[in-house]
Amino acid sequence: MTHPPLKIADRIARWLPQIVVAPCFAAILFFVYGFIAWTAYISFTKSKMLPNYNLIGTRPYERLFQMDRWGVAQENLFIFGILFIAFAIVIGCLLAVLLDQKIRAEGFIRTIYLYPMAISFIITGTAWKWIMNPSLGLETVVRSWGWESFSFGWTNDANLAVYALVMAAVWQSAGFVMALFLSALRSVDQDIIKAASLDGASPWKIYMRIILPSMRPVFMSAIVILSHLAIKSFDLVVALTGGGPGYSSTLPANFMYEMTFRRNEIGIGAASAMIMLATVAAIMVPYLYSELRGKKHV
Amino acid sequence: MSDQATFNQPRTGASIALRVLLWAVLIVFAIWFLLPAYVVVGTSLKGLEEIRGGSLLALPHELNFSSWRHAWSEACIGVNCTGLEPYFWNSVGMAIPSVIISTLLGALTGYSLTKFKFKGANLVFALILFGCFVPFQVVILPMAVTLGKIGITNTVYGLILVHSVYGMAFTTLFFRNYYVTIPDELVRAATIDGAGFFTIFRRIILPLSPPIIVVSVIWQFTQIWNDFLFGASFTTGGAQPIMVAMNNLVNTTTGVKQYNVDMAAALITAAPTIFVYIIAGRYFVRGLTAGSVKG
Numbered sequence: 314m315t316h317p318p319l320k321i322a323d324r325i326a327r328w329l330p331q332i333v334v335a336p337c338f339a340a341i342l343f344f345v346y347g348f349i350a351w352t353a354y355i356s357f358t359k360s361k362m363l364p365n366y367n368l369i370g371t372r373p374y375e376r377l378f379q380m381d382r383w384g385v386a387q388e389n390l391f392i393f394g395i396l397f398i399a400f401a402i403v404i405g406c407l408l409a410v411l412l413d414q415k416i417r418a419e420g421f422i423r424t425i426y427l428y429p430m431a432i433s434f435i436i437t438g439t440a441w442k443w444i445m446n447p448s449l450g451l452e453t454v455v456r457s458w459g460w461e462s463f464s465f466g467w468t469n470d471a472n473l474a475v476y477a478l479v480m481a482a483v484w485q486s487a488g489f490v491m492a493l494f495l496s497a498l499r500s501v502d503q504d505i506i507k508a509a510s511l512d513g514a515s516p517w518k519i520y521m522r523i524i525l526p527s528m529r530p531v532f533m534s535a536i537v538i539l540s541h542l543a544i545k546s547f548d549l550v551v552a553l554t555g556g557g558p559g560y561s562s563t564l565p566a567n568f569m570y571e572m573t574f575r576r577n578e579i580g581i582g583a584a585s586a587m588i589m590l591a592t593v594a595a596i597m598v599p600y601l602y603s604e605l606r607g608k609k610h611v
Numbered sequence: 612m613s614d615q616a617t618f619n620q621p622r623t624g625a626s627i628a629l630r631v632l633l634w635a636v637l638i639v640f641a642i643w644f645l646l647p648a649y650v651v652v653g654t655s656l657k658g659l660e661e662i663r664g665g666s667l668l669a670l671p672h673e674l675n676f677s678s679w680r681h682a683w684s685e686a687c688i689g690v691n692c693t694g695l696e697p698y699f700w701n702s703v704g705m706a707i708p709s710v711i712i713s714t715l716l717g718a719l720t721g722y723s724l725t726k727f728k729f730k731g732a733n734l735v736f737a738l739i740l741f742g743c744f745v746p747f748q749v750v751i752l753p754m755a756v757t758l759g760k761i762g763i764t765n766t767v768y769g770l771i772l773v774h775s776v777y778g779m780a781f782t783t784l785f786f787r788n789y790y791v792t793i794p795d796e797l798v799r800a801a802t803i804d805g806a807g808f809f810t811i812f813r814r815i816i817l818p819l820s821p822p823i824i825v826v827s828v829i830w831q832f833t834q835i836w837n838d839f840l841f842g843a844s845f846t847t848g849g850a851q852p853i854m855v856a857m858n859n860l861v862n863t864t865t866g867v868k869q870y871n872v873d874m875a876a877a878l879i880t881a882a883p884t885i886f887v888y889i890i891a892g893r894y895f896v897r898g899l900t901a902g903s904v905k906g
């Protein structure tokens with residue numbers, strides 16, 4: 314030792330930032346990345362009711378993709394995801410633009426549009442299930458008004474149950490998209506708009522040509538967040554359709570839960586979870602990468 | 612910002628018609644958003660005869676709160692006819708410690724990552740950030756095994772651990788994005804004056820933090836209260852949080868289906884987060900948009 318050793322207190326002080334980050338970081342490393350590795354491993358084993366650590370290669374994945382239930386779940390996710398994202402964005406965007414027209418009582422209306430975000434999907438599902446009740450729900454009410462062919466018992470129809478999920482999920486999330494867009498609308502450069510309107514551009518043109526295009530990053534954020542929500546959707550299915558009739562409205566998250574906790578097919582459950590992770594990663598990693606990199610340039 | 616163009620134009624017939632259309636659309640959507648709330652509250656106040664005989668949209672004949680009492684203290688969840696009350700307290704006992712732990716750790720981690728940028732801080736942040744977006748299905752199974760090994764399966768401690776860990780990713784994101792906006796000079800000046808890590812945190816950073824603490828607490832509370840997946844995966848019977856118990860109550864099939872009690876149960880279960888939303892909606896929105904990474 315050539316130079317005098319630092320006092321222990323000084324050393325601790327120097328490393329304090331790292332020491333403080335350590336618990337959080339270690340927990341994430343173990344409970345997120347460690348667990349992902351664990352699930353990945355299990356997805357290559359013949360685990361049934363209990364984890365079994367003998368590797369059997371890709372057989373669980375092969376079996377997974379042969380299962381009709383998984384095919385239905387993936388197809389449902391595709392339909393649900395596309396419609397949910399499209400409707401949530403169109404409605405959210407429409408409401409934001411409308412609310413931006415110097416509306417009296419804007420705050421009050423905004424509160425109404427946004428309150429579903431405070432509620433859990435379980436509550437949302439329970440409420441809409443009751444509204445869609447075939448004998449006592451909205452269908453009966455509207456028919457009694459004279460619209461005899463009105464049909465709203467979607468949850469009991471294998472062909473329509475997915476659309477019931479879309480409707481309830483859009484109900485829950487459109488207000489959030491509206492809030493996102495409204496705050497973006499309010500941060501558009503006022504001078505450009507003034508200049509355009511002096512040049513005689515109609516309000517419609519100003520929206521379509523200037524304001525909406527300048528909001529591309531918000532569109533991106535909304536799409537990413539909503540697709541993330543869609544892939545994770547689990548509770549809404551449980552409460553609204555129970556995945557039924559049969560398994561016609563099941564989603565991958567429900568498939569995973571069913572296999573893991575009800576059917577003692579842990580290996581298959583793990584394989585399906587890995588596919589879900591891969592789907593999320595395919596969307597999130599490029600997005601996060603561009604977000605984090607973009608920040609440094611600013 | 613709004614289009615001044617329409618606003619400055621003379622009030623022609625067309626512009627008035629547009630205004631009417633605008634309000635019509637806004638009101639139709641308001642009805643759509645309010646319909647479930649109206650139906651849930653209305654149904655919970657009706658008797659069963661009134662529900663079967665009358666219209667879904669009809670106002671209740673009288674304010675009958677007996678379903679609320681029944682859902683709170685008598686309704687059967689599986690075989691236990693205790694009502695939601697014990698499960699409500701389970702959720703409270705789970706949410707409060709988890710919110711405190713995850714917010715505290717998130718604040719300290721966010722502070723370290725922004726104001727004491729050590730080597731690799733960005734990588735650490737990126738790894739934590741991705742934790743926000745991992746679908747929880749991928750961690751459920753190992754978590755179930757781990758909770759079993761520690762011996763806290765089916766306890767409130769198990770759920771506190773789970774929610775604290777997975778909530779931390781979000782709280783770190785919130786605090787990190789907030790602390791980035793605090794000028795580094797403040798911290799540097801204090802360091803030169805000889806203030807240490809925790810002194811700076813307590814004296815400078817914490818006094819600037821109340822807005823983001825409120826956002827974090829509200830976000831975490833809402834997420835944890837509304838969680839279903841973890842509750843359903845790691846607890847059974849009397850240890851369940853209210854969200855799981857409520858779902859079981861609604862799906863308990865023994866006896867006559869009591870729609871009014873189901874709706875009262877939904878209302879009781881949703882009440883805490885709605886209450887938070889009503890008193891602190893502003894912060895609520897901020898949390899949602901902060902969750903969109905941008906900060």
